[in-house]
Amino acid sequence: MYKVCSLFAGVGGIDLGFLQTNECEVVYANEFDKYAVTTYEKNFKTKVDCRDIHEVKLEEIPEFDIMVGGFPCTSFSVAGYRKGFEDDRTGDLFFEMERIFKVRKPRVIFLENVKNLVGHDNGNTFRTIIKCLEEAGYKDKIRYNVLNACEYGDVPQNRERIYIVAFREKEDYDNFQMPLPIQLNTTIKKVFNFDGKVDEKYYYTEGKFKGDIYKQLSEEMNDDNTVYQWRRKYVRKNQSNLVPTLTANMGEGGHNVPLIKTKYGIRKLTPIECFYAQGYPQNYVLPDNMSDARLYKQAGNSVVVPVINRIANNIVSALDSTN
Numbered sequence: 001m002y003k004v005c006s007l008f009a010g011v012g013g014i015d016l017g018f019l020q021t022n023e024c025e026v027v028y029a030n031e032f033d034k035y036a037v038t039t040y041e042k043n044f045k046t047k048v049d050c051r052d053i054h055e056v057k058l059e060e061i062p063e064f065d066i067m068v069g070g071f072p073c074t075s076f077s078v079a080g081y082r083k084g085f086e087d088d089r090t091g092d093l094f095f096e097m098e099r100i101f102k103v104r105k106p107r108v109i110f111l112e113n114v115k116n117l118v119g120h121d122n123g124n125t126f127r128t129i130i131k132c133l134e135e136a137g138y139k140d141k142i143r144y145n146v147l148n149a150c151e152y153g154d155v156p157q158n159r160e161r162i163y164i165v166a167f168r169e170k171e172d173y174d175n176f177q178m179p180l181p182i183q184l185n186t187t188i189k190k191v192f193n194f195d196g197k198v199d200e201k202y203y204y205t206e207g208k209f210k211g212d213i214y215k216q217l218s219e220e221m222n223d224d225n226t227v228y229q230w231r232r233k234y235v236r237k238n239q240s241n242l243v244p245t246l247t248a249n250m251g252e253g254g255h256n257v258p259l260i261k262t263k264y265g266i267r268k269l270t271p272i273e274c275f276y277a278q279g280y281p282q283n284y285v286l287p288d289n290m291s292d293a294r295l296y297k298q299a300g301n302s303v304v305v306p307v308i309n310r311i312a313n314n315i316v317s318a319l320d321s322t323n
Contacts, residue, residue, distance in 0.1 A: 002319065003027045005064035005106070007071070007097055009048060011039045011298045013278065014068045014112060017308025019044075023316045027062045035294045036301075042285045053096045058103055066315070067101055070112040070303055094129060102136040107172065108315055109133065111164040112303055115146050118162055129164070138166040141173040150242055151181045153306035155279045156188050157243040161303070163311055167318075175318035179310040188227060188241060191276050192269065194262045202267040204259070214266075221261045227269075230257040243277045248300035250274070271295035279305040 006015050006029040018024040030049045031037050037048045049056065071094045101109055111129075118126050133142055142164065149159040167173035206214045213230070220235035221228050227243050229236040238244055247256050258269045269277070271292050275284055278299060286295055 001025045002066055002107075002316065003062070003064040004066045004068055005061060005100075006030070006046075007053065007067065007069035007100075008093070009036075009040060010070065010302055011036050012044055013280070013303035013305050014070060014110070014308050015040075015044065015046070016280070017303070017305050018066070018068065018312040020305075020309045021312050021316045023320075024066065024312065027064055030056060035290060036298055038287050038290065039295075039298055042287060053093065058100060061100065061104070064104070064106055065319075066108040066110065067097070067104075067106045068110040069097055071097055095132075098132045098136065102132075105137055105168055107168050107319065109138065109164075109166040110311070110315065111166075112308070113162050113164075115160040115162055118146065133164075133166045137168060141167040141170060143173070143176065143178055145178045147179070147307055149279070149304040149307055150184050152179055152310065153279055153304045154182055154184055154186050155277065155304050155306055156184065156186055156191060156241070157246065157277050157304065158238075158240065159245045159304055161307075163307070165311065165315060169322065171322045172318050175321040176314055179307075179314060188243065188260075189225070191243075192260055192273050194224060194260065197264045198267065198270055202270055203264070204266045204268075217259065217266050221259065221266055224261045224263075228259045228261075230259055235259075246274055246277060246300045248297045250296050250300055271299060274299035275302070278302050279307070281305075 002024045004015065004018050004024050004026045006026055009015060009029040009031040015026050015029065019026065026044065026046045028049065029040070029046050030051070030053055031040065032050065032052055034050055037050050040048055120126065130142060144162060144164040146160050146162050149155040149157045163178070165176065167176065204214050204217055208214065216235055217230070220237070223237065226241045227238050229238070229244055243258060244256070246258070250256050250258060259266060260269065272286055274296060275286070
């Protein structure tokens with residue numbers, strides 16, 4: 001079994017993708033958001049370290065082969081990041097990962113982030129990340145691609161993310177390739193409950209909201225084969241029959257709220273449906289005593305599990321080939 005160290009673990013989407021290979025085990029997981037930890041621990045055996053990553057000492061992390069993380073990424077520059085990182089500990093959290101991998105030098109490092117990482121700050125952000133990996137011993141052994149969930153995960157969501165895989169050993173790198181596109185067979189009708197009734201709180205009805213929101217929705221939403229978005233002042237129809245990219249703030253009611261037209265009326269997606277739209281399995285469990293807003297945030301911040309799993313399978317296959 002390959003031992004996985006999971007940083008910024010969230011609700012466990014990356015971990016799940018690796019566990020589904022049946023050749024990996026999570027020996028350490030760190031996540032600062034206590035609500036995400038609650039959801040994580042309802043679904044996994046691993047006990048999460050809920051401390052600020054800055055407080056975690058190297059010797060507290062057990063031996064591992066693979067480091068994974070969907071690290072939060074804020075603005076920083078090549079010239080200025082070291083001062084902010086070392087002096088006042090407000091620098092980007094990626095460098096906390098670097099602090100660990102440059103000493104521990106895992107066999108594989110897997111990173112996931114937003115597509116915009118590539119062009120952020122005129123490319124300086126991405127170049128800095130690659131440079132950090134190279135200086136830690138992964139030079140000329142890094143592969144990365146922007147992959148869309150609907151093209152690489154058989155998930156009907158338009159979600160582009162960059163995936164970076166760095167190898168310590170040249171042979172592992174040579175044995176690895178990113179997944180190829182696959183056909184999208186899963187429709188939104190398979191993901192969302194169009195025929196059943198859900199809790200009344202998810203439905204839009206006349207008089208429930210201020211203004212003419214319901215009137216606009218009922219006039220514009222005439223297709224029960226796609227997903228719409230309420231964009232604060234207007235309704236947007238998704239023409240490709242895909243879920244628009246799920247966001248962390250979709251539960252706040254004002255912006256980017258995904259909606260569907262069902263036999264019981266117009267409603268927003270339930271939190272568990274948002275997890276299903278990220279490719280989470282039917283047996284994934286959400287806490288009963290947590291607000292919908294927090295659950296929507298967790299789903300929007302998460303990853304597309306089937307895409308992760310396809311990359312993880314290729315990583316495991318590469319390592320197995322070398323072994």
